[in-house]
Amino acid sequence: MQEITQTVTTIPIQHYVLLCTLLFVIGVAGVLIKRNALVIFMSIEIMLNSINLLLVAFSVYHNDPAGQVFVFFVMIVAAAEVAVGLALVVMVYRHTHSIDIDFLNRLKW
Amino acid sequence: MLTEYLFYFFSVLAVFASIMVLMSRKPIHSVLYLTLAFLAIAGHFILLNAQFIAIVNVIVYAGAIMVLFLFTVMLLNLNLAVEQKKTAIIRITAVLAAGLLFLTITGASKKMDLTFKQEEVLTQIGLVKNLGKILFRDFRLPFEVSGILFLSAMVGTVMLGKKTGD
Numbered sequence: 317m318q319e320i321t322q323t324v325t326t327i328p329i330q331h332y333v334l335l336c337t338l339l340f341v342i343g344v345a346g347v348l349i350k351r352n353a354l355v356i357f358m359s360i361e362i363m364l365n366s367i368n369l370l371l372v373a374f375s376v377y378h379n380d381p382a383g384q385v386f387v388f389f390v391m392i393v394a395a396a397e398v399a400v401g402l403a404l405v406v407m408v409y410r411h412t413h414s415i416d417i418d419f420l421n422r423l424k425w
Numbered sequence: 426m427l428t429e430y431l432f433y434f435f436s437v438l439a440v441f442a443s444i445m446v447l448m449s450r451k452p453i454h455s456v457l458y459l460t461l462a463f464l465a466i467a468g469h470f471i472l473l474n475a476q477f478i479a480i481v482n483v484i485v486y487a488g489a490i491m492v493l494f495l496f497t498v499m500l501l502n503l504n505l506a507v508e509q510k511k512t513a514i515i516r517i518t519a520v521l522a523a524g525l526l527f528l529t530i531t532g533a534s535k536k537m538d539l540t541f542k543q544e545e546v547l548t549q550i551g552l553v554k555n556l557g558k559i560l561f562r563d564f565r566l567p568f569e570v571s572g573i574l575f576l577s578a579m580v581g582t583v584m585l586g587k588k589t590g591d
Contacts, residue, residue, distance in 0.1 A: 326428050327490035333534045335436050341527040342443045344517050348519030351509055353453050354497065356460050361490065365466050368482075376473045381550040381559050384478050388560070391485050392571045396492050397577035402497050409501050416509060 319385050332373040353415040355421035357398065365410050431472060439465035452503045458492045463487045475551035 339362055346359030358371045375383025411417050427558035446455045463486040465509070470479035549555055560568060 327432050329539050330534070331432070331436075333539070334531060334574055335439070335525055336528045337534070338440055339443055340530075341523045342440070342447065344523050344526060345520055345523035346447045348522065349447065349511060351499050351511055352452060352503075354494065354503070355446070356454055358446055358494070360460065361486070362446065365463065365482075365486065368478075369466055370471055372475045372478055373471055375545055375552070376475060379550065382555055382563070384551060384562050385559050387478050388481065388556070388570060389564075389567060391481060391537065392574065395485055395490060396574055398493060399578050399582045400585070402493055402584040405497060406500065407565055415501065415503070418509075418511075421428050 329373060329377050332370060336366040336370040336373075340364075348406070351416050351418050353408065353417050355419065357401055357405070361394065361398070364390060428472065429567050430466070435465045435468040435472070438462075452498050453495070456491060456498060459494070460491045463491070470551075473551070474548050477551055477553045477556050477587070 329378035343359045343361075343366065346362065347356050350356055353394055368390055371383045371387050371390070375381065375387075405413065405415055408420065439462050442458045442465060446462065449455050449458060463482060467487070470476075470482060496510045511519075568569045588591040
C-alpha cells in the first residue's frame with residue numbers, strides 16, 4: 317500500500333496532462349460525430365471526467381485540497397445536468413419518436 | 426514500479442473504453458463501456474491518494490448517473506433502432522477538428538512550466554475528514570447554493586417529465 321500511493325513521486329504531471337487531453341478530445345469527437353442524443357450526453361460526461369482527473373492530479377501535486385473540493389462541485393453540477401438532460405431527451409422522444417438530433421434543426425436557420 | 430504499471434493500465438483502459446463508447450452500435454453497449462471508463466478513472470483517483478473523490482466517483486457516476494442512462498435506454502427501447510450516421514465528410518472533418526484540438530493543447534502544455542517544488546507528499550489531503558473541513562469552512566456558500574441547484578434541477582425534471590395535455 318505504501319508503494320501504491322506514491323504515484324506523485326514516480327509519474328510526471330505531463331503524463332496526466334496528456335491522458336486528460338486525450339480523453340477530452342475523444343469526448344469532443346463524440347459530440348461532433350454522433351447523432352444519437354444519448355451518446356452525445358455520454359461524450360459530455362467523458363469530457364467532465366477528464367477535467368476532474370486533471371483537477372485532482374494538480375491538486376495532489378500541489379498539496380492543495382481545494383482542487384478536490386472543486387471536483388466535488390463539478391460532480392454536483394454534472395448530476396443535475398444529467399437529470400435535466402435526460403428528461404429533455406425523453407420529452408424529445410415523446411414528440412418526435414426518435415432521439416436523432418439532426419431532426420431538431422428547426423432553430424438552425 | 427507497480428505504481429507505474431497501474432497508471433499505464435488504467436490509462437489504456439480509460440482511453441479504450443472511451444473510444445468504444447463512440448464505436449459501439451447499440452446505446453446499451455455505450456453505457457456499459459462508459460461505466461468501465463468511470464471505474465478506470467476512479468482507479469486513477471485512488472492512485473493519486475484522493476480516496477474520497479474516488480468513492481464519490483464510483484457512487485455518483487458509475488452508480489447513479491449510469492443507472493439513469495440505463496433507465497432511459499430501456500424506457501425508450503433504443504436497442505431496436507438502427508442508428509443513422511452523419512455523412513462521411515462531416516465525420517472526417519470532426520475527427521480532424523478533434524485531432525487539431527489535441528495537437529493545440531499538447532503543444533501549449535509543452536511550453537508550460539509544470540515543474541514545481543514539492544517538499545513532501547501529503548498523503549492525507551484526500552481523506553473525508555480533511556476535505557470536509559475545507560468544504561464547510563471555505564466553501565460554505567457554494568455548498569448551500571448547490572443544494573438550491575439540485576432543488577431547481579429536480580423541479581425542472583419533474584416539469585419536463587410530466588405528461589401534459591392528456
